[in-house]
Amino acid sequence: MPPWVAYVPRSTSLLNGRAIERLSLSFSCRNVTIANFYLRHASTHISPTAINVRPNIPPRNEEVYNALSQLNIAAAPYVNISRLQLALRGLAVQYAVVRIAILSLNRQRNARRLARLLLADPLGDEGQWEKKLEHEEDECGRAVLLRYGDEFDSHTPSPLYKILSVPSQFLRSYNLEILVSTLNTNISSVRATSTTEGSKDAILVPKLQAPTARGMPVPYPVHKALVLGDGLESAVTYGKFTANDTIDTGAMLKVAINLPPTSLEVGVDEAETYSLVNVDTGTKALAKFRESIANSEYFERGWFRSGLPPLSKWLVHNLQPSEPIKPVIKDLIASIVDDVDIGISEADALQQSEAASSITHEQTSESILKHLENWAEKSHTELRDQLDDAFATRNWRKLAWWKLFWRVDDVGMITEEIIERRWLVDAEKNSVYLAGRMNQAGFPETTEDISKMVTPASEQTQPPSIVDKPKTGILTQVNEIIPWPSQIATGRAILLKDTIPPLQALAQRLILNSLSNTALSSALSALLYVSVPTFSPFEAGAVAALGLVYSLRRMQKLWERARETWQSEVREEGRRTLKQTEDMVRLIVRSTKKPVEDEGVRERKVAREAVLRVRDALRRM
Known part of the structure; x- marks a missing residue:
């Protein structure tokens, strides 16, 4: 209809045919007037795969069209794209x-x-x-x-x-x-x-x-x-x-x-x-x-x-x-x-x-630091007890200096077993759980960005530090900042690579030197016995025995000192690794500040500004 x-009007009677004719004539005249500027439309349904080409916008609609187009970009999560496209199409044509x-x-x-x-x-x-x-x-x-x-x-x-x-x-x-x-x-x-x-x-x-x-x-x-x-x-x-x-x-x-x-x-x-x-x-x-x-x-x-x-x-x-x-x-x-x-x-x-409803950043940081303290205490206790047990076992006693002649090939195997099975094994596992807590709380795993903020520029430009430990030949070179959960694994790899081969080489060298000194002293005693008529067999044997005793004593002193040094260096490397890990975690927690506004807040701020631009343009229209 x-x-x-x-x-x-309700008072108008439709029984009168003339009234109907007048209404029909009036309606027809109005249609003729409107039809003078009417443009017959084509289909308004556009395929979703059609290429969006910017049409020729009427100048009077251009401001609103541009503001509405920006709204599509700035407030995409909150706008109904289909309705927005319909509005843009309405602004893009004359009628x-x-x-x-x-x-x-x-x-x-x-x-x-x-x-x-x-x-x-x-x-x-x-x-x-x-x-x-x-x-x-x-x-x-x-x-x-x-x-x-x-x-x-x-x-x-x-x-x-x-x-x-x-x-x-x-x-x-x-x-x-x-x-x-x-x-x-x-x-x-x-x-x-x-x-x-x-x-x-x-x-x-x-x-x-x-x-x-x-x-x-x-x-x-x-x-x-x-x-x-x-x-x-x-x-x-x-x-x-x-x-x-x-x-x-x-x-x-x-x-x-x-x-x-x-x-x-x-x-x-x-x-x-x-x-x-x-x-x-x-x-x-x-x-x-x-x-x-x-x-x-x-x-x-x-x-x-x-x-x-x-x-x-x-x-x-x-x-x-x-x-x-x-x-x-x-x-x-x-x-x-x-x-x-x-x-x-x-x-x-x-x-x-x-x-x-969620806990604050300060509460999260305090909780992480409390877990860190518990982890550090347990890790230091583990390092002390596990290494004490390791150096009191039968395997370690197999490397006594007088057993070294037939155990020299077992030095690498025994020391490697101590490092892999006794050196901060549980501490490394527990650090994974601590890293998971920190990751869930939004803390990073490295201090690379934080160190750039807190370290002076002069220190940042210096070459990597090299710590030389001549007693055991440990050489530690830091080329890049390692994520803190990997500190223990990295320390273990350094011990395996830099301390065990020199200790193995020292054992082989001591055996070779002892045998060489013993052989030389024996040859010297034989030469004295043959060349000097007054040398008795007892005196010649005394020279050989003196050489043997000297060789074994020197071997004992060097090997026992090397073993003690290796033990202390393994303990010290463990304490240093735990201290570095703890310090890094504390630096991350204390230096990581909660952002004033997250990404969602910024996006909503931009979207709200786009809404205001559309309202202003519509009001001016």
């Missing part, structure tokens, strides 16, 4: 197409019948498009797109919807297209796990699914939506569907419940979101009027009892041409900005709630 019927959706909570048939009543001309005969719309329901359940045109116009087939050309001056006058589809109310479980889409987005951005497609549904954003329910059960279903969504939709959303008509006409507030309607009563009234103009009084009563006039007024609300853009497009932009603003506020509230 064209909206002009809803504006007929934008307005999309209105009629969504049925039940079968699509009632929504089709309602669309027919809102668009049909009661002064004309029933058109072919009306028959197709009401009786030829798509077997696959596809949506129907009603667009102005001749009934016999051909259209490119679409898997998402069926296109019907409707010769309605109403569609032409307001540059309007109407999508008739169904609303899926079974998304409560999805909405419970997603904060980006609620019932409002599901209604104002209907999802169209091709019957044979396996991909994701394609969003089809609209400027306004009329939700049609059938009976009280559908009203309850809609209430549950929108229970968790408190966002105000204003004049963008209308809910109509198809119920039996009342015996008396009840006044309805046009600003209300909810409305009662009876499609059957409206259909009968339209059919009666088309039978004969004499039934105009019956038509009037039936039309108003059907509840269609408020829907007709809502349909044309904010669609009137205005400079520089239609009010309905302004409402769409304002709604997008409001949604982004609410999303940012909710994210702020969630962040504050999490911050209030």
Whole structure:
């Protein structure tokens, strides 16, 4: 039914055929005036794979267009991209197409019948498009797109919807297209796990699914939506569907419940979101009027009892041409900005709630330091006890100086076993748990960045330090800062590489020197016995014994000193490694400061500034 019927004064009798002719003539003249600047539109559905090329924006819309485009970048997590693209398309053309959706909570048939009543001309005969719309329901359940045109116009087939050309001056006058589809109310479980889409987005951005497609549904954003329910059960279903969504939709959303008509006409507030309607009563009234103009009084009563006039007024609300853009497009932009603003506020509230319920950075640091103290105490105790036990075992006693002649090849194996099995094994395992706590708390594993802040530049430019330990030949060269959980493993590798081979070589050298000295002293005693007649065998043997004793004594002193030195160096290297690890952890904890604002806070700040720019541009427009 064209909206002009809803504006007929109640005092005007439709029994007079001249009154009808005057109304029809007035309506036709208005259409001719509007048609002078009307440009027939093409399809407004753009494929998701289309290349986005910046159009020629009208100068009056350019500021808002640019601000809205920046909002898409700055507030991407909070903006509905489909609705934003619809708003940008409305700003990019001179006369934008307005999309209105009629969504049925039940079968699509009632929504089709309602669309027919809102668009049909009661002064004309029933058109072919009306028959197709009401009786030829798509077997696959596809949506129907009603667009102005001749009934016999051909259209490119679409898997998402069926296109019907409707010769309605109403569609032409307001540059309007109407999508008739169904609303899926079974998304409560999805909405419970997603904060980006609620019932409002599901209604104002209907999802169209091709019957044979396996991909994701394609969003089809609209400027306004009329939700049609059938009976009280559908009203309850809609209430549950929108229970968790408190966002105000204003004049963008209308809910109509198809119920039996009342015996008396009840006044309805046009600003209300909810409305009662009876499609059957409206259909009968339209059919009666088309039978004969004499039934105009019956038509009037039936039309108003059907509840269609408020829907007709809502349909044309904010669609009137205005400079520089239609009010309905302004409402769409304002709604997008409001949604982004609410999303940012909710994210702020969630962040504050999490911050209030979580422990502070100072408490976390104090807890980490307390665990560090426990770890250090246990590690030093382990180092002392384990090495005491290792150096008291039978294996270590096998390396006594007098057993070295037949145990010289076991030096590397025995010392390596002590380092690998007795040197800070449990301390290394426990450091992994401590590192996990620190990683969970957000602390780094290295002091590279921190050392650059606390170390003077002159010290940073010096070459790596080299610590030379001549007693055991230990050479430690630090080329880079090692993450603290790897300090113990690195210290163990250094001991295995730099201390065991020199000790093994020393043992072999002492054996060789002892045997050489003994052989030389024996040869000297034999030479003296042969060359000196006065030398007795006893005196010659004394020289050989003296050489043997000297060789063994020297071997004993050097080897026992080397063993004691190696023991002390292993202990000292363990204490130094633990101290370095502890100092590094303390430096990390004390130097790592909680950021004043995290990345989310900065992103929301930028998004809020983009929202203000859009509001200012819209206000200046």
